[in-house]
Amino acid sequence: MARTLAERQRAHEQNKARLAEQESKIKLAERKQRTRRLVEAGALVEKSGLLELDSNALYGALLSLQDGAHDKAQVDKWTTQGGRSFMREARLRDEGKEAVLLTFKGALDKDATTVLRRAGFRYSKVMQHWEGLARFDEAASLAKLHGGMARRVTTTADAAE
Incomplete structure (x- = not known):
């Protein structure tokens, strides 16, 4: 009987620990969500041009x-x-942007891939090229800078014309 009681107490302690861990994860997720919302609100205040107001004026406006x-x-x-x-x-x-493919003869170094990602391109492992929406002239000069070439993506309707 004592052994059964000890086992039950151990199981109870494990359940308490599990619940505490779950509660901790929930609180962390709530804090992250609140922080994200506050950052978004701050970005909207900046986007609206109100960030230049002093704190009292901004608070009064809100x-x-x-x-x-x-x-x-x-x-x-x-x-x-x-x-x-x-x-x-x-x-x-997005005005003037179109679908563009960038191809390179070999693998690019990390700095080049960082530049391409910042320009809005992503790498397709299946097709072995970089793809994204960009102004063609900018994409072509970016590709040329890293030893590649740019190609416009044409739709089936465009090709038929």
Whole structure:
């Protein structure tokens, strides 16, 4: 009986330890999520041009938004306005970009691959080339800089014309 009791106590301690570990993981995930949201909010404050305000002015501006945050119509209006702004910025950023393939005769060094990744390219292990959306002239000069060549990707409809 004593042995069974000791085993049960050990099992109980293991369960407590397991629960404590799970609780710790949950709290860590919550902290990471909160930190990410705070960083996103800070980036939006910077993107909106309000970061230059002093702390009191910025806080006052945010407090003035608090009343509208409870009004569904106002939140919908803000959502629409923000979505349009994001779309406009994305269109401007991607204007003139097209699908481009970069090929190189041999393996690239780490510095070259870092440059290509920062330019928005990714390496396809299956096709053995770099691919991405870019302005063709910029991609061609980047490829030439590292001893490769750039090629436009044409769709089936483009090829038929």
